[in-house]
Amino acid sequence: MFERIIAALLAAGARFVVVGGVAATIQGSARLTNDLDICYDPAPDNLETLVRLLRGWHAYLREVKPGLPFTLDVRALRTTPVMTLTTELGDINLLDQVLGVGGYADVLAASEPVRIDAIEFRALTLPALISAKKATGRAKDREHVIELEALLALRRRG
């Protein structure tokens, strides 16, 4: 599911960085996640690409009743900092910035390339994931911060 969504985003030419739980998994976290979080380049051409893809996947808002007003277009994406969607391919969260890291340019700078067979994309680094989790200030993220910091220490020990 996640690999398929990432591959489809790349094939369409979308510019994004994988953040959140999937990035944490790629870095070694043992926690499960149900959705893919991406931070996207807010340039108009990229927004158009994302909108086209998401419409094709029949994206709709997660955890709300069907039929509520919802517009998925470039303007909506440009004015919405976080969009939580469910699609035919799986659940995806679109973020225009990551708390504790910054906007797309900062997120890109705090990411590293990940290669999976023929596809290559960028995912947030462990230190950036730790900053992001700490910045949310949510009680439920505490355990995740402990895990990520332990991972970083384990990795540094080699």
Next chain:
Amino acid sequence: MPLPRAYTIAGKVLRKSGGSGEPVRVSDDTDPVAVTVDVYRILAAVSVGLSRLRTMYAPRRRGRPATLRRDPIRVAEEYGLDLSLLAANLRRTPAERLRQLDAMADFRRRARRGRRP
């Protein structure tokens, strides 16, 4: 614009929109100014906010975060995290980690689907 007047115009807009997806144009009789309001888009923004709240909201941590620096591995051990799981994950490649997550997410989705009447 004074708030009472804005309130009157907003009321007019809502009455006129009647649930249609089209932007609503209203003008004030006393003034040559006309306003076009995209009611559907405003409601869509509310839907997006509701979805975000239901999906991502969690209570915030109370108090100040600890400033004392301790060995993160010891902290994780004391917290009860299974470090062998982390060490095993670190031995895997990123592709193996992602595929393992994919398989688990798929299993969870199928199990949920199977549970439904």
